Amino acid sequence: MISRFKHIILLMLLAVVSVGASASEAADTAESKINPKEVIFEHLLDGYGWEVPFDHHHRMPLPVLCYASDGFHCFSSSHLDHGAVYRDGDCTFTIGGPESKYKGKLVEIVDGKEVRPWDFSITKNVCALFICILLVGGIMLWLAAFLRKHPYKAPRKGLGAVEAVVTFVYDGVVKPILGPQARRFAPYLMTVFFFILVMNLLGLVVIFPGGANLTGNIAVTLVLSICTFIATNCFANKHYWKEIFWPDVPWWLKVPLPIMPVIEIFGMFTKPAALTVRLFANMMGGHMIVITLTLLIFIFSAISPVAGGASTVISLIFSIFMLLIDVLVSFIQAYVFTMLSTIFIGLAQEEEHEEEEAEDKHNIGKEIIDTLV
8 A cells, every 4th residue: 555655656656756847948048038828738738749857858659640632641640749740642731830720730831821720639638538538448358358257256456346336326326316227327327427537647647658638628528528428319218308498387387488499509518618618728737736836846946046945845745735735637528527427417317207206306406516517
């Protein structure tokens, strides 16, 4: 246990020092003036290469795939490092600079103008998604194979921890809310939980395969929310749609102006929007706080060496503390996303003859949503 705790602390220190190395590099440029905005967003946004810790000049190259003016192109992202211009066949490519409207994106230079090709590149976030899929799939298949081979034997160590988390989420969230429909939706809900959890934890580890801020990318959280939206509405029963288009309210709220149906339809889309923004904002904010605390060292060092030395210890302590909090937040956000998804799906599965139970569950779900959203 103590050995594992030491490893966790070591990874936290590595993450802090890596951010510090990036900030130090930024401090050496632009007349030794640090640009906090540039350093922060360089770590938070997507890219065509994977940062190498403690070496800000080199990146792990990733494949660039695009369809340009003369056809399909495939080459290494190393050709585009540090704003370089690369010619492949009859096309010229580069990465949009700070003044470009395609900043940080692959562009083709046509007659001196920047044009966006069809970009299918394996960026850092895309590569990290594949890694998360392999990790989650591998862990689940490993656990399933063990339980199939030893049905009466409890797994230990790592597999035991995974089984405990599966039991905790299924028995504590999925089964109580969905009831007899739990087994039907459990595969999706458990996949979402572990997928978000692994993405969050990998984002806290700066060395490969970690370091990608996946859940801090609103496109990723939006797709996850759309999946919940589809699971909720495509498998909903007749009673759910009746409550959407003809809710049990006084008639004058439905005709001649369909006030309540419009509100209910609007509510169908606010639920995935809330899921999207909640996960994105919480994880993006956590990463940003850690990087900002680390940058304070270099900001104060530019003012005075004494102030820099004094701020180093304080910033490191707070950064490690925030990283430990982020580990907890990673689990909480995966749990909350799964719980809200389960509630939304459960509200779409209630039968008409279960009005009293449905009303109680609806009120409980509404209270939870009002508290969390």
